[in-house]
Amino acid sequence: MLEHITIEPETPADASLIWLHGLGADGHDFEPIVPELGLSDIAIRYIFPHAPIRPVSINNGDEMRAWYDFQFHSERGSSDDVQASADQIRLIIDQQLDAGIQSHRIILAGFSQGGVIALHTALRLQHRLAGVIAISTYLHDPQGLETERHDENLALPIFMGHGQGDPMIPIMRAATARENLIRLGYDVTWQDYPMAHQVCLEEIEDIAIFIRRIL
Secondary structure, three states, X not given: OOOEXXXXXXXXXXXXXXXXXXXXXXXXXXXXXXXXXXXXXXXXXXXXXXXXXXXXXXXXXXXXXXXOOOOOOOOOOOHHHHHHHHHHHHHHHHHHHHOOOOHHHEEEEEEOHHHHHHHHHHOOOOOOOOEEEEEOOOXXXXXXXXXXXXXXXXXXXXXXXXXXXXXXXXXXXXXXXXXXXXXXXXXXEEEEEOOOOOOOHHHHHHHHHHHHHHO
């Protein structure tokens, strides 16, 4: 299983939020978001996995933490890598189920590459989740999703947030993902912000509102 950081609530957890970092970061990247969300009244266990270390083509083949390999001229990452990472996240979900957390109290979240994996995993999962938070990201395989998505998560609530000036993942790419998801019947909450490839306080506040709604 992937190494990960776990932050427990003050009372026994009855919900879990699994948050996946972006390219080149690690699980510590989003630890500071826990107090910023202001959700201490909800017994949420926060889990921040570390992506595997692998050669990354856009980094001249040098190794770094990445959920999948990809190249600048490619619209998609390696499908094998994406699926392998999704399988690893499923193991963490199974661990939470074994620990007594009900599936509809589990949220998958991710930034950039992490958002790709969160969406890919959740929409194909056989257990009904509470929702997905997908920020500064896109859909890896929209055509495959049409045949691979699971009935348990056909009405999955999804929060998508994106920077209007994102130079890494243009906002139109995220908007296309949003339209594909809406076309397939998903409940998508969309917000965009005057920022680049990052997270801002207003977005964190919107994410907290979304979490309260789905839990």
